Amino acid sequence: MDRKLKGSVEEKTLEYLRKRPEIYMALSTGIVNLNGLAALISKENDGMNQLSIRSVLQKMIRDGLVSDYRKSTDDLLKRSKVTLQDKVSVITSRRKIDIDFLSVTFLTDSVVYIVDETRAKNIPKDALIERNVSLIHIFSPPEIVTTPGFAMNVVQRIYAANVNILQLISCSNETMIVVNRDDAISAYSALTSY
8 A cells, every 4th residue: 555645535535544454454355335434534534525535445446555455464474484382481570580581571560571481490489470372483574674564464364263362572574472372273374374
C-alpha cells in the first residue's frame, strides 16, 4: 500500500483503514459492506460524502491496494527461517539475575528472561517460573524493518490457529513468540504452511 492516493477523501479513507487493520484485512477479503463502511468513515470525518468514500474503497479494491499488505508480509514470512524450540521457560524476577538466557526484557518493575531449561542455573527462589512453554523463533530477511504489517500477519496467523500468544518479542529481523507447549505445533504450522 505504498502508492499514494490523491485528494482528501482518499487520504481520510486510507487513514481510517490504517488505524483499523482488522477492517483493512476484511476489506482485502471482500467481506465488507462497502455502504456500511463508507457510513462509518463519513461519520468520523464530519459527514464526508459517502458515495465518494465508497468510490474510493472500490478503486482501492480494483487497483489491488488492499491486498498488498498480506502479499508482501506472506512473502517475507516464506523467506524467513522459522524454528520451534521446546524445553524453554519464562522467568520473571524483580531484579536482574546472572543467568544464561535466550532473550531478556527489562520492564519497569521486573526483568523477564526466556531461558533454555537444560542450561538454566542460579534461578532465585523468589523468581516466577513459567514452564511448559515453547519458543517459536523467526529469523527474517533484512527488509522486515521496512515492511509494515509483518508482526500483525504473524499474530493473525497464530490467532486463526486458536492459539494464545504468551509473549511476543520483535527486534530488528528476529521475532520470538512464546506459546503453551500444547499449542506449539499448531502455532508453528500456522506460520509455516501456506
